[in-house]
Amino acid sequence: xxxxxxxxxxxxxxxxxxxxxxxxxxxxxxxxxxxxxxxxxxxxxxxxxxxxxxxxxxxxxxxxxxxxxxxxxxxxxxxxxxxxxxxxxxxxxxxxxxxxxxxxxxxxxxxxxxxxxxxxxxxxxxxxxxxxxxxxxxxxxxxxxxxxxxxxxxxxxxxxxxxxxxxxxxxxxxxxxxxxxxxxxxxxxxxxxxxxxxxxxxxxxxxxxxxxxxxxxxxxxxxxxxxxxxxxxxxxxxxxxxxxxxxxxxxxxxxxxxxxxxxxxxxxxxxxxxxxxxxxxxxxxxxxxxxxxxxxxxxxxxxxxxxxxxxxxxxxxxxxxxxxxxxxxxxxxxxxxxxxxxxxxxxxxxxxxxxxxxxxxxxxxxxxxxxxxxxxxxxxxxxxxxxxxxxxxxxxxxxxxxxxxxxxxxxxxxxxxxxxxxxxxxxxxxxxxxxxxxxxxxxxxxxxxxxxxxxxxxxxxxxxxxxxxxxxxxxxxxxxxxxxxxxxxxxxxxxxxxx
Numbered sequence: 001x002x003x004x005x006x007x008x009x010x011x012x013x014x015x016x017x018x019x020x021x022x023x024x025x026x027x028x029x030x031x032x033x034x035x036x037x038x039x040x041x042x043x044x045x046x047x048x049x050x051x052x053x054x055x056x057x058x059x060x061x062x063x064x065x066x067x068x069x070x071x072x073x074x075x076x077x078x079x080x081x082x083x084x085x086x087x088x089x090x091x092x093x094x095x096x097x098x099x100x101x102x103x104x105x106x107x108x109x110x111x112x113x114x115x116x117x118x119x120x121x122x123x124x125x126x127x128x129x130x131x132x133x134x135x136x137x138x139x140x141x142x143x144x145x146x147x148x149x150x151x152x153x154x155x156x157x158x159x160x161x162x163x164x165x166x167x168x169x170x171x172x173x174x175x176x177x178x179x180x181x182x183x184x185x186x187x188x189x190x191x192x193x194x195x196x197x198x199x200x201x202x203x204x205x206x207x208x209x210x211x212x213x214x215x216x217x218x219x220x221x222x223x224x225x226x227x228x229x230x231x232x233x234x235x236x237x238x239x240x241x242x243x244x245x246x247x248x249x250x251x252x253x254x255x256x257x258x259x260x261x262x263x264x265x266x267x268x269x270x271x272x273x274x275x276x277x278x279x280x281x282x283x284x285x286x287x288x289x290x291x292x293x294x295x296x297x298x299x300x301x302x303x304x305x306x307x308x309x310x311x312x313x314x315x316x317x318x319x320x321x322x323x324x325x326x327x328x329x330x331x332x333x334x335x336x337x338x339x340x341x342x343x344x345x346x347x348x349x350x351x352x353x354x355x356x357x358x359x360x361x362x363x364x365x366x367x368x369x370x371x372x373x374x375x376x377x378x379x380x381x382x383x384x385x386x387x388x389x390x391x392x393x394x395x396x397x398x399x400x401x402x403x404x405x406x407x408x409x410x411x412x413x414x415x416x417x418x419x420x421x422x423x424x425x426x427x428x429x430x431x432x433x434x435x436x437x438x439x440x441x442x443x444x445x446x447x448x449x450x451x452x453x454x455x456x457x458x459x460x461x462x463x464x465x466x467x468x469x470x471x472x473x474x475x476x477x478x479x480x481x482x483x484x485x486x487x488x489x490x491x492x493x494x495x496x497x498x499x
Contacts, residue, residue, distance in 0.1 A: 002032025005290045005304070007311050009266075010035045010063065010247070010276050011283040013048070021048045028052050031287065034311055035061025037250075037279060038111060041074045049110030059318040061276070061311075063113035063161075067133055068471075069098065069332070070105035077105040078332025081339045083118055084454070085470035087135040087145050087495040089342035095145055096152035101335055103156035107324025112158060115209060115247075117149040119162040119196035120169035122496060125455040129174040130164075131420045131427045132453060132470055136495030137169075139192050143199035150203040157322035159314070162200035164211030164249060165236060166218065166225060167193025175212040175255035176422040179224055182215045189217060198240065206314065207245035208236060210274060212255025224256055227265065232273030245314050247276040251286075262286055267293035271300070275307040336475035344479050345492030347457065349465030351447040351484060352411050354385055359411040361387040362402060362440060364433055366418035366452075375474050376415060379481035387415075390436050399432075403439045411445045413484070414460070417472045418452040427453045434459045449480055457498050468494065 013036035064073045069080030086095045122134035135145035150160040171180035214222045225231040226248045236242050248269050266286045280286035293299045406412040420427045437460045447465040450456045451472040469476045
């Protein structure tokens with residue numbers, strides 16, 4: 001007989017390469033997990049989820065990080081522009097359409113719980129992990145976007161999750177690596193960090209994810225918010241009145257594992273007020289630790305019953321969610337293109353139209369992700385322009401040659417591709433690439449297009465023109481290419497302060 005406590009644990013669902021779900025089904029029968037989180041799922045996911053549900057007492061919570069559309073993690077679904085791009089459209093309909101498409105495509109693939117939207121206010125330009133995942137730097141604007149996303153997603157059949165409570169936007173380290181500290185007072189929290197979460201609750205959000213960050217204004221002991229009773233129970237439950245699911249951020253992250261053992265972390269998170277324990281390093285070990293903590297009285301029986309009752313309520317409620325539908329790839333593609341074009345923002349100057357012999361195109365490829373298949377590269381070549389690729393590790397001689405090439409043509413278009421991602425520990429360019437961009441922008445009239453963080457302007461202050469595309473996907477690249485060599489319209493509104 002599975003332990004009831006297993007329903008509070010949400011491990012990673014690792015899909016079998018051969019499609020045989022027998023081992024997963026046997027493990028589900030043995031342990032009785034309450035749900036799973038899915039990453040990089042194949043077309044096998046719906047069948048696997050059906051098989052697991054067939055041996056589960058209640059419908060399973062099946063979650064995924066799908067901030068950028070269901071295609072961020074699920075095969076065959078649409079990858080959409082990021083939250084900051086949605087905000088840049090200044091169009092609530094675009095946000096609702098994105099949330100609705102994400103929900104419908106997720107449900108069609110067996111996912112019923114979206115770990116989105118990000119409700120963090122990205123007020124710190126040096127934030128290495130939130131950045132474009134946030135709707136912006138103004139609390140009221142972020143709050144409106146968050147509410148629109150949640151309402152549309154829920155209407156389309158997916159549980160939404162506002163994250164990362166009480167706000168990860170004003171931090172300077174990545175909680176995947178170490179524990180950040182939100183070093184602000186309570187008045188600042190009320191004015192900046194908390195409004196989007198209050199808006200999420202008012203919009204009926206189903207769940208809230210707690211961030212791995214210390215907030216001394218709420219918990220002087222400096223505990224990660226995930227493990228802090230003053231944060232989870234005191235603020236979110238008692239003061240703000242939230243009665244939905246509270247889920248931890250992933251318990252494999254350095255913000256917890258750096259100083260806490262798995263056994264201590266799962267017990268502390270449950271006692272703090274979290275209901276769902278996400279991605280413990282070893283789910284079986286975590287379950288044993290929970291059973292021991294409950295038996296010893298370290299976690300109160302009242303807290304356990306509260307969490308079990310709430311998880312059961314939400315799992316039973318899954319049966320009432322609308323079903324998803326396969327819409328066809330053209331539907332998502334059209335939406336991604338529309339949002340990318342609406343979001344395109346001219347921050348400074350007037351971009352030049354790149355032409356052979358008059359403008360050198362320089363591709364700054366921080367992560368080695370851009371190649372010949374890139375829509376921007378293909379568009380440049382169709383115009384008779386051969387881009388120069390710049391990647392980490394170039395020498396002083398390489399840098400001098402790039403600047404000389406730009407000087408010979410009298411102008412430059414610098415396209416910057418640098419992913420904001422976990423464990424990278426930065427959202428700006430490394431010193432060698434930053435030096436190239438600075439040298440080019442100081443030498444010739446330059447248009448810089450950021451397919452990444454908008455804050456990269458701080459590394460090229462001399463640039464003549466600056467454009468934000470908010471992402472490096474094919475839709476964003478096509479929007480830039482069509483605008484530079486075509487219509488020349490930049491309808492977007494910058495959602496963050498760059499000064």
